[in-house]
Amino acid sequence: MADEPSAQNNGNSGLSLPRLWKRLTRLINELGKGRLLITVLMLIVAILIAQYSWSVPLSQSAERSLYDIRQVNGAPLVDQDPRIVMIVYNDDTLIGAKKRSPLDRGILARALANIDEIGPKAIGIDILFDQPQDEDEQLVSALRSMRTPTRLAYAETGANELTIRHAQQAFLDTFISRLVGSNAAPASIRFQTDDDNVARSWPEVRPDLPEFLPRAMLPSDQSFKTYDGSISFRLPRDPQRQVFASYPIDLFTDPATASAFADQIKGKYVLIGGDIVDTDLFDTPVNLITQKPMIGLEVLASTLAQMLDHRQPRQIPPALLWGLAITVVLAGGLTSLMETRGTRTALNFAAQIILIGGLPFWLHASGYDTQTLPAFGWVIGWIIAFSTVGTAARQVGSQQRKFAQSALGKYLPRDIANEILNEPDRLALHGEKREIFVIFTDLEGFTQLSHQIEPEMVATLLNRYLDMLCNVVLEYGGTIDKFVGDAVVAFWGAPISRPDDGERAARAAYAMWQAGEEFRNTAPPGVPPIGKTRVGLHYGEAVIGNFGGEGRIQYTALGDSMNTASRLESANKKLETNMIASREAMERSGLDWWRPMGLVQLRGRAKPVEIFEPAPDMDPSDARHIQSIFDMLKTNHDGAKKALAELVKKHIDDKALANLLHRIQVTEPGGFYVVD
Secondary structure, three states: OOOHHHHOOOOOOOOHHHHHHHHHHHHHHHHHHHHHHHHHHHHHHHHHHHHHHHHHHHHHHHHHHHHHHHHHHHHHEOOOOOOOOEEEEHHHHHHOOOOOOOHHHHHHHHHHHHHHHHHHOEEEEEOOOOOOOOHHHHHHHHHOOOOOEEEEOOOOOOOOOOOOOHHHHHHHHHHHOOOOOEEEEEEEOOOEEOOOOOEEEEOOOOOOOOOOOHHOOOOHHHHHHOOOEEEEOOOEEEOOOOOOOEEHHHHOOOOEEEEEEEHHEEEEEEEEEEEOOOOEEEEEOOHHHHOOOEEEEHHHHHHHHHHHHOOOOOOHHHHHHHHHHHHHHHHHHHHHOOOOHHHHHHHHEEEEEHHHHHHHHHHHHOOEEEEEEEEEHHHHHHHHHHHHHHHHHHHHHHHHHHHHHHHOOOOOOOOHHHHHHHOHHHHOOOOEOOOOEEEEEOOHHHHHHHHOOOOHHHHHHHHHHHHHHHHHHHHHOEEEEEEOOEEEEEOOOOOOOOOOHHHHHHHHHHHHHHHHHHHHHHOOOOOOOOOOOOEEEEEEEEEEEEEEOOEEEEEEOHHHHHHHHHHHHHHHHHHOOOEEEEEEEEEHHHOOEEEEEEEEEOOOOOOOEEEEEOOOOHHHHHHHHHHHHHHHHOOOOHHHHHHHHHHHHOOOOOHHHHHHHHHOOOOOOOEEOOOO
């Protein structure tokens, strides 16, 4: 029972943007100049991190990892691409040729002649001819005879200092010059890898290099002419089949064998290169799935397929990135000013986590290039803003909070006291009419008990008892009105009303009775038996405000609803119940644990009151049966009494139910029972 209200909160909680903005402006006004300057500087740092985290060493690796996750998560699952074929030198090829480096050019020359005869659309060769070999004349002859547009790998010392030396560059240039006038031309194979050796992007366009090989193989597509964004990798739908078909080059050195693969080659884009252990390997985002690097030829195939698919992710406008960075930081700062608790807080944080964490995935899925999107930076920026503004707010509010607790905390719940502190105008300092829920309690026989024990023990017991009941009231968000001896008076709906005040009050009333039972069952040794706590709950109109003279005032409630709640509490003794509520309170509680207890005339009241008792542990069917008995009373009084008598036999220890039967038996049909 006591756990539920902790997850509830004021219906007018701190989720209102105007209210949050008001708190923020108040905070700015009350911060000292030094603290304000520090806060502003920290927020600027938060915005810069939320914008430039891809350039910050400590966060760059996190951004890359998050991007790789988005890339793999958004990668389309495809069948084997029917447009592109890889023909490779593998380790078996090298063993058969008895030559490892440079790759045997005689094999390549024979294979090119046979592949050209089949008629592919274009051929790309990812092999550098940067050293002389005995088969060079044979290869040059084959390349000059090509009818198929053929692009040869080219590298330049300035762009590849670690892989090609000046002597190699000179030989490569000479080799390429011998092909002028043929269908064979150079193309760059320079990859753009990050410093973690992961290939994520197309290479930048350099004037000192020929076109990138995939662009050179597809010259009609000008949309990728200057593209240097992300590579859009794909994943195989069937893990047993690669995205791109791959065949050993040995199969194409013999015309008869090559012709058997005509259907796999004719009209396709052919890429020729190496698939050799520990050679020309690149990490890519899809390593997260495959757990192995990708050969350079397959990276080229992926970029070529991206061109054929016209998949060019859109760049996110810088202005939008700045706007998102500022929004995230502002959200973090404003969130720190919210005073919600429990479920609302969890929902608010969950919503922001979903938005901040999910937006990069949504943008990626919507066709945007999110490689430079600072997803991790947003999180860090949000945390910095939340911490900075929250720290400043706590510093400014510490003294005010102390005042609020001393002035209001003795009779108001903490959350209401905090709201009044933030918006003092919500506490009416004059009398006003309000609809409230009122609770009266009384400890049976405590006056007689106080004459039987020492005064010190009386004070100890009474203080402990009142503490227990007051804690319940404050826990359920009620306002403590007054103590009358051992009686506690509390109400809900003022000074601030909430949509769930009825449920809070009903649960508090029941919990106060439970607290009374705990108190009487845990009395110190030697203390005579302590009586029950009786509770009355009513909903009605009252005048709420501060009343008293100049020297002393009390925030309290006055009116008929207070008297009715008091009479309900007193009626418990005659009705043998522990807690009863009026129909007005029952209907507004939103709870389904009530059982009707008849129509009674309270002491000093002219109008009868329909009363209800909480029975959360009663079988729901029995509770419904009691209601049906009351419905029967209107038409069949004797039948209703008989049905109730049978139910009393079933619940032999239920004194309140037996008392109800007695009252119905002594009451005329259509009448009510008078509680003297």
